[in-house]
Amino acid sequence: MKEEFQIHNLFRESLERFLNEDPHLRRAALQPFSYVSPLVDTPEFLVPGILMITGGRQVGKTTCLKQFIAKVLSDGRVLPDQLSFMTGELIRDDSELCREITSELEGRSGWHLIVVDEISYVKDWDKGVKFLADAGILEETTLILSGSDSSILREAMKRFAGRRGRSARVDFVFHPLGFVETVKLKIPELSGLVTACRDMDYLIDPPGYKEHLSQLEKLFDEYLVHGGYLTAIADIMRDGTIADATFRTYAEWLRGDILKHNKQEKYLFEVLRGMMRTYASQISWVSLAKQLSIEHHKTVSDYVAILEDMNAVIIQEAFAEHTFSAAPKKAKKLYFEDPFIFHAVEKMLGQMSEKSTPALAESVAVAHFYRKYGKTYYIKGNKGEVDIVYLKDNMFFPVEIKWSAQIRPEDLKQVMIYQNGLILGRRRMSSKIGHVPYISLIRYLLGN
Numbered sequence: 001m002k003e004e005f006q007i008h009n010l011f012r013e014s015l016e017r018f019l020n021e022d023p024h025l026r027r028a029a030l031q032p033f034s035y036v037s038p039l040v041d042t043p044e045f046l047v048p049g050i051l052m053i054t055g056g057r058q059v060g061k062t063t064c065l066k067q068f069i070a071k072v073l074s075d076g077r078v079l080p081d082q083l084s085f086m087t088g089e090l091i092r093d094d095s096e097l098c099r100e101i102t103s104e105l106e107g108r109s110g111w112h113l114i115v116v117d118e119i120s121y122v123k124d125w126d127k128g129v130k131f132l133a134d135a136g137i138l139e140e141t142t143l144i145l146s147g148s149d150s151s152i153l154r155e156a157m158k159r160f161a162g163r164r165g166r167s168a169r170v171d172f173v174f175h176p177l178g179f180v181e182t183v184k185l186k187i188p189e190l191s192g193l194v195t196a197c198r199d200m201d202y203l204i205d206p207p208g209y210k211e212h213l214s215q216l217e218k219l220f221d222e223y224l225v226h227g228g229y230l231t232a233i234a235d236i237m238r239d240g241t242i243a244d245a246t247f248r249t250y251a252e253w254l255r256g257d258i259l260k261h262n263k264q265e266k267y268l269f270e271v272l273r274g275m276m277r278t279y280a281s282q283i284s285w286v287s288l289a290k291q292l293s294i295e296h297h298k299t300v301s302d303y304v305a306i307l308e309d310m311n312a313v314i315i316q317e318a319f320a321e322h323t324f325s326a327a328p329k330k331a332k333k334l335y336f337e338d339p340f341i342f343h344a345v346e347k348m349l350g351q352m353s354e355k356s357t358p359a360l361a362e363s364v365a366v367a368h369f370y371r372k373y374g375k376t377y378y379i380k381g382n383k384g385e386v387d388i389v390y391l392k393d394n395m396f397f398p399v400e401i402k403w404s405a406q407i408r409p410e411d412l413k414q415v416m417i418y419q420n421g422l423i424l425g426r427r428r429m430s431s432k433i434g435h436v437p438y439i440s441l442i443r444y445l446l447g448n
Contacts, residue, residue, distance in 0.1 A: 001084065001104060008066075008085040015073050015080075024063045025070065031234045033185050037064040039172060040071055046078075048111065049165015050129065050143045052157055054150040055174030056311035056337065057253040060230055061146050062117050064174065069115075084114045088121035088147075094128030101132060105141065112141045119145040119153070120260075126156035133163040148257065151309035175311070175371050176228030176338040179364060179445045183219055186237065190216075197446040202439045203430045209443070213428060220442050224360045227340030242343070250341070251348040254312065261306050267294055271303045272345050275313075275334050279342075280359040282331035282380065304334065312341055314363075314370050319377035319389045324396060326377060333378055335363040337370075358403035362387060365401050365424060365441060368448070383413035386421070399424060401441070412436070 001009065011018035019025055028035075037060060044051060045068060055061050069085065072078045084104045091097050101114060119125050129145070132138050142165075147153045150173070157164070157171075164170045177185065184191045196206035226232035226242060229250075235242045258268045270292045278288065285297035285304075294300055307313040314337050318330035336342045339360050346352055369390045370376045379386035379398055388399040400415040402425040415421040416434055423433060424441040431438050 001086075002090060002100065004090050005086055008087065009083075011069060011073055011083065012080045015070070018073075019070060022066055024066045028063050028067075031230065032237045033234070035060075035177075035185055035230060036067055037174070039064050039174065040068045042068070042172070044167040044169055045113070045142060045144065046072070046111075047165060047167045048138070048140055048142055049167050049170055050133065050138065050157075050160055050163060051145070051165075051167075051170050051172065052153055053144060053146040053172045053174055054153055054311070055146075055148065056176065056341075057148050057257070058229055058231060058250055059174050059176050059311075061148075061174045065115050065117065065144065065146065069113075078111075078113070081108070082110070082112050084112070086114070086116045088116055088118040088125070091116070091122045091125075093122060094124040094126075094131070097122050097125055097128040098131060101128075101143075102137060105137060110140060113144070114141060115144045115146070117146050118148070120147040120149050126159055130159055130163070133160060138163075148253075148311065149260075149309055150311060151305075173311075175367075176340070177230070177233075178228060178368060178371070179220060179223050179442075182223055182226075182228060182233060183216070183446070185233070186219065187215070194446050197443065198448075200447070202444060202447055203432075203437060205430070205443065213442075216442050216446070224339045224357060224364070225343065227338035227342075229338065229340040232340045242340075244347070247344045247347040250344045254310070254344075254348070257310055258303075258306065263303060263306065267299065267303060269349065270294060271300055271307075273349055273351075274300070275304075276345065276349065276351075278334070280333060280335060280362055282333055282378075282385075284331045287331075311337060313337065314366060314376075316366060316376055316378050316388075318380050319396065321379070321396070324391065324394075330380060335366050337367050339364065358401075361403045361426070361441060362401045364445075365399070368445060369399065372448075379414060381414045381417070383417065384411065386415050386418075395420070397422065401425065403441075407433070 010021055053061055069083055086100060091100060104114060105112060180194055184194060193208050193212060200206045222236060226236045231246050232242045235246055255265055274288050274291050285301045289297040289300045304313060304315060308315050314335045316333040317326035320327040342360060366376055366388055369388055373390040377389040379389055386398040387401045389396050397420055398415055398418050399422045402423060416436060421436045423436055423438045424444050425438060428440055430440060430443060
């Protein structure tokens with residue numbers, strides 16, 4: 001093993017040293033809270049196969065993998081010499097990757113776990129992994145590959161058909177924390193209330209909900225600032241504001257990943273400015289390109305697609321009700337996957353957006369359904385627009401977001417068409433508007 005990898009494999013010397021001196025675990029221990037991702041309990045991590053973990057920058061993928069290693073060592077389920085942790089930034093190409101993995105497995109028998117973090121830094125890494133799999137070298141090995149560019153990883157993984165192992169689940173996505181997760185993280189005492197909300201009908205508030213509502217509203221306002229990014233949450237809890245260094249780190253990673261795709265930083269800034277001007281509004285690639293110096297709309301769509309693959313942006317297409325799929329010729333709506341990304345882009349561009357809290361609240365709702373159901377749409381109908389559509393059990397469900405205190409009947413004409421529509425908003429009290437349930441967005445998120 002490379003000498004540079006030793007700092008990530010301190011568990012081979014002692015578990016205590018790993019817990020105290022590993023760079024990721026040490027930083028996590030310094031935070032004003034203790035967060036362990038549910039992925040730490042993933043049983044597939046102990047079954048031979050080629051697994052993939054994707055997720056945006058700074059969401060905690062590496063820390064999660066280190067916490068998993070610490071947990072299985074503490075539980076005594078594995079021995080230190082059955083584990084290896086490598087960083088892709090320090091591996092040049094597929095040949096070197098093969099040498100490193102082969103070296104770790106040489107002379108060993110039985111199951112072994114190898115983690116290669118940020119695998120996309122390794123040139124032609126997929127060729128190396130395919131060679132190892134075809135040669136039978138990985139038969140008793142769990143190989144976990146992590147990265148931030150989901151499209152590159154997914155495309156490469158297609159070449160491993162039939163080689164990825166016995167587990168039904170081999171792909172994992174690491175998202176920023178949702179609102180409910182941040183509530184439980186910041187105020188663990190509210191975990192019982194969250195459970196009660198999930199056990200009761202949305203139109204009924206569980207005991208204690210009203211008493212804590214002002215506190216929950218404050219937490220939601222904070223979530224619209226720090227989102228689900230652990231470093232930003234820690235900054236707010238410690239200092240009351242997000243440090244410039246936290247914003248800068250994310251912006252540098254965003255620029256760096258765009259440059260890795262051989263794209264221009266200048267065009268990235270233009271596309272982001274265009275997104276901020278049209279945030280959460282219907283926009284076509286052609287109309288967005290007309291606002292920029294970029295000559296062709298295909299260039300704009302390419303940049304946004306890369307941002308989507310980096311788990312920074314959600315592209316929401318119009319919904320075609322007759323096909324239960326996207327209407328590709330209609331305008332799109334663009335959202336950042338997390339409020340922190342929105343504010344990081346503001347800082348990156350050196351300008352404050354004119355978009356207000358309602359647009360950010362809508363994006364939180366979009367991200368919630370996107371993460372839960374994998375894809376969301378919006379409806380552009382004869383009587384207006386519906387903000388969100390998700391698919392479940394061969395049915396589609398329309399959801400309208402209304403964050404204003406006053407709701408105009410003309411804004412609800414389209415959602416009122418549907419018998420299974422839902423309105424989520426700012427009002428504290430749940431009720432019905434006609435036949436459509438109106439539920440507080442905060443209450444809905446707590447119960448869902």
